[in-house]
Amino acid sequence: MNKISPRSHLYQLGIVLVVFFTGFVVIRSYAVPASWNYNAWYRGDTLKDLKKLPLNYGGNESCKSCHEEVSLVEVVENQGEEEFVDEFEDEIEVENDEHTEAVMEFEHKSLNCESCHGPLITHAKGDEKIGDAIVMDKSNSQCMICHGQLISRPVDFPQFSEDVEKHKDLEEQTLCMKCHDPHDPIEEAELDEDEELLGDEL
């Protein structure tokens, strides 16, 4: 009969520990991502992954390259005469040092083109048009979402009201755009109800 070592229980425990430890190290090396940041405790590559996400919105600058004429900021030729600038008062900003052009801003200058036309990514890629820039909604709710009268709106924000002479007795289906150019609402309003101005394609 083989003599059993008096320390065999220790050897057994040792083997179990070694197996356990190797298992732990192997599993851990798979489970912990390679780029793990041990100081801040996150997967470093997350930042790279996030940076690669597509930019759906281009911002108003991105439309300018192809749609200069519809941009909410109109570029006016300036002959370099000081009086020209004064005529428009604060609506005019001299764009560059040579005084060759001045910029007149429309009431809707602060609006994002894409909030009415949908994100750039569906419409253009690089310098090519890839799809129609839909006008998301031509109905009056398009305007009312911003201009509807609400008690919680700031009081100085222009809201649709019956106080304006032309707004009285409007029929339900009369489009706001009949009188207001969506890009330059105040200009067209002064020209009142001329239907032909915006065409019939509405």
Added chain:
Amino acid sequence: MKPSVTEINKLNPDSRREFLKNLLSGATTATVLMVYGPRILARPGADTRFWKEKSTEREWAYVIDINKCIGCGSCVRACKQENNVPATVFRTWVERYVITDEGVYVDSPDGALEGFEEVNAEIRDHAKTAFFVPKMCNHCAEPPCVQACPVGATFKSPEGFVLNDETHCLGCGYCVQACPYGARFINPEKHVSDKCTWCYHRVQNGKLPACVEACPNKARLFGDLKDPESEVARIFLEDKWMILKDMMHTEPYCFYIGLRREVL
């Protein structure tokens, strides 16, 4: 035979004194180790507050001006389209507060995805004042969600963005519970935690967050506090900002202008 106590003391007359000495020196060593041990063991250079690995180049901040918000929800729609957020959950949303003589009425129909309808006549008749409050992740300097995450899926990036790693996230929802601003949610399509990233991908590529871009009335601003030219730096100079839930000590980086105490 059992020895008596006096016999033991005779056998080892110093044992009581020895015991007290050992007790004292042991307690002293333990105290010293507990106080200085972590400092000695800490890696040189590494901040012990691990998430404060701040970049010194930029300090991004977000400013929301209550006096300018018109509650149109353009930001909510832009966020959804930019980040493909499912319809039922919101990375940013707009709340309406109506302060009446009977109490405060708060609502946010569909997170203001389709803007707001006027409140009903009963509330309107009692209203004293009303305003909109856009809400989103506050990108805290001390984010409770980062502390709560058991796997290191949510973290504070070196640029100061509180981000979530959707490949590493288990979807346990601890962070959703931990956030005092209700800014986190479990994405119903990916089944992991999701949140506002301040459009990390846009900012790192030199653009503004989609909600800031979409806001028609400049109620939302984003910029670098360290750039003295930026609009957020100017607002800091004026020192009129407030933060949500100051008492939580989360040190948010979303600053509000014109916030009323009903919202805090």
